[in-house]
Amino acid sequence: MQKIVERIRRSLTLKVILSIVLLTTLVLAIVGATLFARISTGIKAEKVDSAISEAAYTIYFAQTRLLASSRTDSELLRAAKDIVNSQAIGSDVSSREIILIRGVRNIDPEVPIDSVSNQISLSTIPNSLRNKVSTSGNISWDFVNTLYESGKLVPSVAVGEEIQVSKSGTYEMYVIFSLEPQLKALALIKNYLWLSGLALLILITFVAWLTLRQILQPIREVAVVAERLTTGALDLRIDVHSADEIGRLGLSFNEMARSIEEQIRRLENLSRVQQQFVSDVSHELRTPLTTIRMASDLLFNARESFDPAISRSTELLLAQIDKFEKLLEDLLEVSRFDAEVANVKPEVVDVRALVSRCMDDLALVASDRATSLTLECVGEDLSAQLDPRRITRIVRNLLTNAIEHSEGKAVNVSVIAEDHSLSIGVRDHGVGIDPTNHHRVFDRFWRADTSRSRARGGSGLGLAIAQEDARLHNGQITLWSEPNEGAHFTLTIPKKFGGELINPALHH
């Protein structure tokens, strides 16, 4: 039951058809019943009319005969019998019976002449009719059931009137017409009504189903296409076959889809053009930059022979070229992230070795700033599946930042392995970052000018790239920092590439 209700609830077709069936049945039942009642009344009334006129004639004829007959009893009796039987055997043999019965108030007749045709029972005539006949004195009628001797009941109409018999006083004479042919006709009509009602119901249901199908089919199609559009099949359209309302729906849907597709393609194209431009610019700058770099290197190597101002200029030139190169490289990397074409090559790597190598590479920079680097490892298995180039880049970036802001205090590096994740922490004890700026440190080109000086200066893209790199590993970089307490950046990645960080932990 529940299932049927659920199915009906989910299907518009079923819902509509069910209500159409119910409503049609109701209307057909009312119309059918009314129609049948009218027909039945009409047919019966017509029979009653003809019965009354025929009975009136018959009774008048009998009255004449009985009054005119001789006064002998036997004669009278025969006349009565003749009337009953002959009238009974009238033009319509089976459909007419006659009862001649003593009047209600005729208590003691000289000659009792009660007579019936075909042995029908006197109880066929109900008392109510007899009373009506005796009190009104006019011709009266009623529907009765003719009871034959055989016990058969036949629905009939009985028409009666008082007649005067010469020697025996008041009698009642009833002419009974069978209603069987009328009832048979009515039964037939009833059957036809049922049949046509049923046919109509089926027809209407079918037409409704057909109409619904015609309307719903295109709507279903629209729904399917709309679903697929949202999943990215932007070039999908509806086949429009007609010019009607449904066709218009299809057309306007297609129009909408086209406009959405156009917008999306335009935006895609715009951003592609933009990224392509950044990439092209970076590449185009490389060839002249190569020449500049070589020329300045040459100058730099010969700076001993220049006077101090020019010598210093070549140093500055080379330093700026380094910076420029780094900026270019980072810009290109960012444009790759933006274009989502960054490719990751994961392999299983010993993270302790990777971190150590980064520290070795930066040892010279650290010693320049009188900063010591320490490494602490926690956990059994310090290997993880990662893209070594990207993770190296993150670690180098975090280390470089830490060393730059260490103010000569130690920088502590930690590698902590957990069951499914691994974190690399870089902690400095320098000026720290104001908490209000924590969320901005990963922004492109953001520099905390007040607390974090541009002393050596990266491209300003380092942490932005680091965060993108971490994201490519499903990892994250978190920051803890207090002013004058230093900063602690922690990279956490899942050990297995493509895995998720189950419980992103914050290590301080």
Place this chain on the structure above:
Amino acid sequence: MTSVLVVDDDQDLAEMLGIVLNGVGIEVDLVSRGDEVLDVVRNNPPDLILLDVMLPGLDGVEVCRQIREHSIQVPIVMLTAKGDTHDVVLGLEAGADDYMVKPFKPSELVARIKTRLRRTTTNVKGVLTLGDISIDVVEHTISRGSKEIPLTRLEFDLLVALAKEPGRVFTREALLSEVWGYRHSTDTRLVNVHVQRLRAKVEYDPENPTIITTVRGIGYKAGASGPRGK
């Protein structure tokens, strides 16, 4: 005197390269069109070619292929502005030995050129055999039976590096450092592409190698891959 052919359509860069290389005692010839390279190389074989990828006439990758098709085994170093793209792999597959991404430092360039010109096999002497291949380290030739197999110098060096310790598994990083002279490089494409090229020349069936075999997850080694060897 060592001579290097610089192929670059950027006149300033070519001239600058000339100045830098002349400074370290390398003679430089300049060509600015890709389709002129083959003739120059044939008439006046250089010790090494510095080849830009973007060239008028014929692009660098095609130039590389053309040179190798003519069995000219001169070392080729590609100069590219796009280190991350497919161009690099295409160039290596076409027969370049190494590549440099612009902008590079002159010292890097000189070091790379010197590595390519230096034999990395000088400490190995005599004749090595690997399967049915014999490697004459002194003559710099390898042969199968009486048939000599032409290899580029880099391919030869790569083969010798593996063959001098048969069975030892070399990581790609180790090979990069030994053959290419890289420290800390993680661009394993160089190794992979050249192993493929080498296999195409020395293996009977490069798809099922027996001379240079892959050790999954680690690197390569000379000789069949143990019990599972094919």
